[in-house]
Amino acid sequence: MFRRTSAGTRFETVAAAWGGLVPAIALIATSTQPEVLRLVIAMVAFAIGGFLCGIRATNRRAAHGVVAALIGVGIYVAFIGVTHVASWVGIGPEPFGIEPSEPARLAILVGVGVVTSGLAGALAGLMLSSAGASRIGA
Numbered sequence: 001m002f003r004r005t006s007a008g009t010r011f012e013t014v015a016a017a018w019g020g021l022v023p024a025i026a027l028i029a030t031s032t033q034p035e036v037l038r039l040v041i042a043m044v045a046f047a048i049g050g051f052l053c054g055i056r057a058t059n060r061r062a063a064h065g066v067v068a069a070l071i072g073v074g075i076y077v078a079f080i081g082v083t084h085v086a087s088w089v090g091i092g093p094e095p096f097g098i099e100p101s102e103p104a105r106l107a108i109l110v111g112v113g114v115v116t117s118g119l120a121g122a123l124a125g126l127m128l129s130s131a132g133a134s135r136i137g138a
Contacts, residue, residue, distance in 0.1 A: 012056065016053055016057075017068075019068030020071030021072065021075070024079070026044075027073070042113060043112060043113065043116050051065075051124045061121040061122055061125035068117055070114065080096045
């Protein structure tokens with residue numbers, strides 16, 4: 001019923017979660033910035049998060065980077081939800097809005113972020129495999 005898997009084939013949720021914090025913080029911190037500046041900062045943050053996640057993971061580094069990006073977007077959306085609840089209850093400031101507010105632009109931001117993070121995770125894997133290491137922090 002249950003299969004044992006080796007440590008090298010498992011998905012490392014901690015690596016993905018830590019990698020997702022970087023783009024989440026960048027998205028939250030730049031929510032009031034102009035759209036072009038925000039996009040540039042977000043792409044750098046997605047790349048850093050994917051790279052850090054790829055360094056920590058033992059395998060499937062690109063997939064870990066993609067999941068890290070999705071976790072980052074999820075944390076950002078959850079933060080917006082918390083600010084709306086706090087404003088509704090009356091204990092918080094003006095709630096944040098999802099920026100960019102147009103669905104097509106938001107989809108582009110998320111799509112480019114996911115691809116950037118996945119590529120950065122794959123780059124980390126290439127760098128580690130050429131150095132002969134399995135992962136950093138093991």
